[in-house]
Amino acid sequence: ALPLSIHAYLYRQRASSVTPSFLLLGPTGAGKTSLQTLFERGNATPTHTSQSPATVTCALPRDVTAASSKYRSTNDPSAKTERKLHLIDTPGHGKLRHHAFSALTAPALSGLIFVVDSAALSSANGLTEAATYLHDLLLALQKRHTSAKTSKGPKTLNVLVAANKQDLFTALPAQLVRKNLEREITKVRDTRAKGLLDSGVGGDEDEEERxxxxxxxxxxxxxxxxxxxxxxxxxxxxxxxxxGDEAPHVQNWWAWVAENM
Ligand code: GDP
Known part of the structure; x- marks a missing residue:
């Protein structure tokens, strides 16, 4: 029933207005629920564990400019209205990830925010978990593109990898998060390809199916x-x-959201 509720929800959104929706994904403990709370209320109170998708409505902070309104004159009244968006939290646990993937087909979706714990990525396990999930997500997006019925294809969907927990001393900087994920995704891909060959699937004729x-x-x-x-x-x-003394720092993520609304 849960994936249905996402669809019903997004469908209603699309029917009524065009409030853009963003999906929060990533491994458990990365900070998705905290981020959702912070974007909604301006502070990250202790969070619940997300077992099912939860949606909140947020307003774009006034000091963040959306791409589409960048060149608008300050006298334009629409520049003063609040820009709303929906933020959909998804469960990070492996067994529940189908909820997240089932929401990818939703037409009202404007972008994906994949949250990672930048400190956890310095451990082999943490890196493998995040990279495997991200690999599968990107593969789903690739399939969504290749299987599109019309030549125009589905609306492009950008991905923000939010390298979270940069306040931690052990956190990898964003550049390294990027490099390590790319390298690990290469491994995941090779392992998957090998697995397919070993099981006799994919070795022969149907190249398109690979x-x-x-x-x-x-x-x-x-x-x-x-x-x-x-x-x-x-x-x-x-x-x-x-x-310690650090304050939340999510300005650059808001800027990405604004660009993709
Ligand atoms: P989720 O499982 O992805 O929804 O992750 P949560 O939002 O429940 O966060 C997991 C834990 O990480 C919680 O204890 C949060 O307080 C903590 N956390 C989230 N973001 C940050 C961050 O930026 N810095 C630090 N130090 N801890 C964070």
Missing amino acids: EWLGEGGEGAFEFRQMEECGVEVQVVGGNVRAE
Whole structure:
């Protein structure tokens, strides 16, 4: 019933207005629910564990300019109205991820925010978990693009990799988060390809059916390969909560949201 509720919800949204929706994804503990709370209320109170998708409505802070209103004159009355968006939190637990994937087909979706714990990515396990999830997500977006019925294809959907917890001493900086994820996704892809060959699937005729992320060939996976299917991936650092003296820092994520509304 849960995936249905997302669809029903998004469908209603589309029917009534065009409030853009953004999906929050990522491994458990990355900070999705904290981010959702911060975007909604301006502070990240202790969070519940998300078992099912939860949607909140947020307003774009007034000091963040959306791309579409950048060149509007300050006398334009529409520049003063609040810009609203919906933020949909999804469960990070592996067994519940189908909820997140089922929401990808929703027409009202404007972008995906994949939250990672930048400190957890310095451990092999943490990196593998995040990279596997992100690999599967990007593959789903690639399929969504290739299987599009019309030549125009579905609306492009950009991905923000929110390199969260930058306040932590052990956090990898965004550049490294990007590099490590690309390298690990390359491994995941190779392992998947090998798995397919070993099981006898995919070795022969049906080349079109192969599930290979990014451009063909032997090279390393890079996020920019996703541009071929209309997906721009950006890795941007920030922190929702803070240890010690640090304050939440999510300005650059808001800017990305504004650009993609
Ligand atoms: P979710 O499972 O992805 O929804 O993650 P939560 O929002 O529940 O956060 C998991 C834990 O990480 C919580 O204890 C948060 O307080 C903590 N957390 C989230 N964001 C940050 C951050 O930017 N910095 C620090 N230090 N902790 C954070």
